[in-house]
Amino acid sequence: MPLAPFPHARPRRLRAEDWRRRLVRETNVTVDDLIWPIFLIEGVDRTEPIAAMPGVERMTIDVATAKVEMAARYGVPCVALFPYTEPNKKTRDCSEAWNPENLVCRAARAIKDAVPEIGVMQDVALDPYNALGHDGLVEERAGKPARILNDESVEALVKQALAQAEAGADILAPSDMMDGRVGAIRDALEADGHTDVIILSYAAKYASSFYGPFREAVGASGALKGDKKTYQMDPSNTDEALREIEGDLLEGADMVMVKPGLPYLDICRRAKEQFACPVSAYQVSGEYAMIEAAAQNGWLDRRAAALESLAAFKRAGCDAVLTYYALEAAVWLREGS
Ligand code: PBG
Numbered sequence: 491m492p493l494a495p496f497p498h499a500r501p502r503r504l505r506a507e508d509w510r511r512r513l514v515r516e517t518n519v520t521v522d523d524l525i526w527p528i529f530l531i532e533g534v535d536r537t538e539p540i541a542a543m544p545g546v547e548r549m550t551i552d553v554a555t556a557k558v559e560m561a562a563r564y565g566v567p568c569v570a571l572f573p574y575t576e577p578n579k580k581t582r583d584c585s586e587a588w589n590p591e592n593l594v595c596r597a598a599r600a601i602k603d604a605v606p607e608i609g610v611m612q613d614v615a616l617d618p619y620n621a622l623g624h625d626g627l628v629e630e631r632a633g634k635p636a637r638i639l640n641d642e643s644v645e646a647l648v649k650q651a652l653a654q655a656e657a658g659a660d661i662l663a664p665s666d667m668m669d670g671r672v673g674a675i676r677d678a679l680e681a682d683g684h685t686d687v688i689i690l691s692y693a694a695k696y697a698s699s700f701y702g703p704f705r706e707a708v709g710a711s712g713a714l715k716g717d718k719k720t721y722q723m724d725p726s727n728t729d730e731a732l733r734e735i736e737g738d739l740l741e742g743a744d745m746v747m748v749k750p751g752l753p754y755l756d757i758c759r760r761a762k763e764q765f766a767c768p769v770s771a772y773q774v775s776g777e778y779a780m781i782e783a784a785a786q787n788g789w790l791d792r793r794a795a796a797l798e799s800l801a802a803f804k805r806a807g808c809d810a811v812l813t814y815y816a817l818e819a820a821v822w823l824r825e826g827s
Contacts, residue, residue: 521566525567525810525812528558529574531549536550551596554601555601555605559604561816561820566608568611570661571612572708574618574708575709580619583646587616594657595654612659613664614664614666616650622636623712625666626668626721627642636716638720644668644670647668648675651678655687656684661745662690663689667723673741675689676689690744690770691743693731696754697717698774700777704775725753745809748808751771751777751812768810769808770812771811773799773812796819
């Protein structure tokens with residue numbers, strides 16, 4: 491019996507030593523692929539643990555700035571800022587979202603001041619500021635489920651996006667899944683002279699159960715009434731993701747994102763093949779929590795599992811990955827793992 495379809499084929503030949511494996515490796519994760527999401531809190535020189543995300547902390551702006559400086563030294567190209575909003579700043583009109591002095595806007599200014607060489611990304615979505623926890627404005631209806639208002643939300647998102655661009659954000663990432671928001675934000679940015687601001691749209695964002703720990707991290711879990719299924723996508727769909735991505739590209743997105751990450755690599759692959767545009771994926775909080783929980787139990791090797799998961803994104807065709815491992819992975823990659 492031949493070992494393989496033709497005589498003398500021994501695929502193991504190329505796996506026999508590290509140098510051979512490196513020589514034929516098809517994809518490599520590098521620090522250039524990483525976007526680091528961080529959580530911010532008010533105050534000075536303080537951090538807070540996030541129970542469902544061991545190893546991740548909410549940080550005050552000064553602490554975050556120092557950490558971002560370190561990330562830049564390791565070559566991480568971009569950080570994404572997420573605010574923990576005090577409950578008294580959450581309202582139904584979500585007006586804190588476009589307050590130029592809100593936590594993320596102050597953080598963006600501080601970070602761009604101290605570390606101008608790193609890219610700063612901000613989510614455009616109302617959920618951190620919404621008393622009802624949704625990404626859009628909510629119309630409550632007696633006896634019926636609340637309605638998430640599309641066009642009114644887009645107007646609010648545009649105001650938020652302009653405040654963030656004004657504060658120095660390099661990348662705006664609409665994560666709300668309202669229809670038409672990318673085009674509206676792009677028009678407003680052009681009109682206001684923010685022609686270099688990148689739009690990285692959360693184009694194919696699923697109504698996923700993997701966001702649980704994040705909602706704790708930003709203090710939105712208590713606030714959220716109902717679920718996000720009327721605007722985030724049904725996890726069973728694929729073609730719909732491609733239509734969402736195409737729409738966002740036509741409206742002016744420069745890059746698109748698939749979210750969550752690992753459970754949705756098929757979507758990343760199809761997006762890359764169909765649109766040949768920069769595709770990113772978000773290894774979300776629940777994915778991070780799964781690896782951490784298993785590692786804490788001694789059930790898997792934390793560092794190896796984290797790096798393998800990042801390699802999977804590259805294999806699926808992603809250009810960039812948002813990952814809570816970004817800073818650590820940058821250190822690991824420099825050490826040569
Ligand atoms: C908010 C937003 C969410 C995430 C990023 N931006 C949560 C949600 O849509 O409910 C999730 C990120 C993560 O889970 O790590 N629009």
